Amino acid sequence: MTMDIALVAGGAGFIGSHLCRALSERGFEVICLDNLQTSRVSNLDSLADLPRYSFVEADIVAPLPQAVLDKADRITRIYNCACAASPPQYQADPEHTMLTNVVGTHHLLRLAEQTGARFLLTSTSEVYGDPEVHPQVEGYRGWVSCTGPRACYDEGKRAAEAMTFDYARMKRAEVRVARIFNTYGPHMHPDDGRVVSNLVCQALRGEPITIYGDGSQTRSFCYVSDMVEGLIRLMESDIDGTEPVNLGNPQEFTIGELLSKVLAIVPSDGGVTHHDLPQDDPRRRRPDIARARSLLGWEPRVALDDGLPQTARWFARELGATLPLAVA
Ligand code: UDP
Numbered sequence: 019m020t021m022d023i024a025l026v027a028g029g030a031g032f033i034g035s036h037l038c039r040a041l042s043e044r045g046f047e048v049i050c051l052d053n054l055q056t057s058r059v060s061n062l063d064s065l066a067d068l069p070r071y072s073f074v075e076a077d078i079v080a081p082l083p084q085a086v087l088d089k090a091d092r093i094t095r096i097y098n099c100a101c102a103a104s105p106p107q108y109q110a111d112p113e114h115t116m117l118t119n120v121v122g123t124h125h126l127l128r129l130a131e132q133t134g135a136r137f138l139l140t141s142t143s144e145v146y147g148d149p150e151v152h153p154q155v156e157g158y159r160g161w162v163s164c165t166g167p168r169a170c171y172d173e174g175k176r177a178a179e180a181m182t183f184d185y186a187r188m189k190r191a192e193v194r195v196a197r198i199f200n201t202y203g204p205h206m207h208p209d210d211g212r213v214v215s216n217l218v219c220q221a222l223r224g225e226p227i228t229i230y231g232d233g234s235q236t237r238s239f240c241y242v243s244d245m246v247e248g249l250i251r252l253m254e255s256d257i258d259g260t261e262p263v264n265l266g267n268p269q270e271f272t273i274g275e276l277l278s279k280v281l282a283i284v285p286s287d288g289g290v291t292h293h294d295l296p297q298d299d300p301r302r303r304r305p306d307i308a309r310a311r312s313l314l315g316w317e318p319r320v321a322l323d324d325g326l327p328q329t330a331r332w333f334a335r336e337l338g339a340t341l342p343l344a345v346a
Pocket of ligand 1: 104105200211212213214216217228229230231235237273295296299300
């Protein structure tokens with residue numbers, strides 16, 4: 019039986035690994051393409067039982083590998099989820115972050131052009147920078163520093179969007195662009211430095227919990243299953259793909275509120291340490307998802323109070339830590 023193939027660049031990563039499984043469940047043969055730079059081999063292990071699944075280890079900054087080209091005639095969907103997304107990780111090799119977004123996206127767009135496959139870019143709320151407009155609507159052009167430490171990611175994604183929309187305008191490829199807001203859940207890397215993984219893992223290990231700044235900055239946290247559903251709906255929708263679509267959970271919390279929720283699930287006597295707010299750290303962030311609601315009929319279903327215990331349970335298993343009985 020021949021089947022349509024979905025190529026997931028970054029498929030071993032946090033969102034990518036959930037996406038690979040969901041696409042397989044929807045009947046696609048799945049090729050997971052990943053350089054394993056920031057992803058975990060255990061994410062790959064979680065995909066081992068998928069039927070008609072293959073893993074190709076390669077970096078999208080390099081020309082696409084033969085193992086992908088050999089199956090190109092059956093690739094009908096290309097998801098680009100490939101890029102380190104946590105600030106400490108994408109800043110560790112900023113040149114590679116920029117190249118992943120620009121050169122890597124170019125390689126995948128060329129493949130889309132050659133195969134006729136539909137291409138989806140996972141862009142980011144970071145294109146809005148430290149926003150002056152709240153909540154963030156897709157029409158807001160952002161307040162982004164092109165000289166600061168986040169620029170490799172923010173400007174890299176903005177360039178990737180520009181190239182993707184140029185391909186659409188020139189009718190070279192059919193495209194979709196999702197702007198992903200903070201997402202959390204199982205398969206996050208325990209040490210990737212993001213706030214949900216840091217706070218939960220520090221509490222589980224009894225280590226001091228690191229709060230940057232005074233904790234009054236806000237984020238809006240989307241559970242990974244909601245995000246994956248949104249990405250697939252966007253890819254499969256018949257919308258005109260020449261506009262980006264925000265995907266995220268509009269429930270907004272201060273980092274201090276997140277800390278309270280984490281400590282209610284994972285009591286810890288490790289204490290809290292305050293650190294300086296990182297440079298260019300956005301003060302607040304919340305998606306306006308009116309476009310996703312109306313175009314895709316999509317909205318998040320998992321509240322933080324439900325997703326956080328599930329995430330803590332998963333991290334507890336990963337770290338071999340114990341949780342209070344009420345949560346475990
Ligand atoms: N943050 C924090 N403690 C941590 C990690 C992050 O207080 O251990 C803060 C960070 O300064 C930011 C927010 O939490 O204001 C979200 O950070 P994250 O790195 O998860 O994602 P971002 O939205 O900044 O890309």
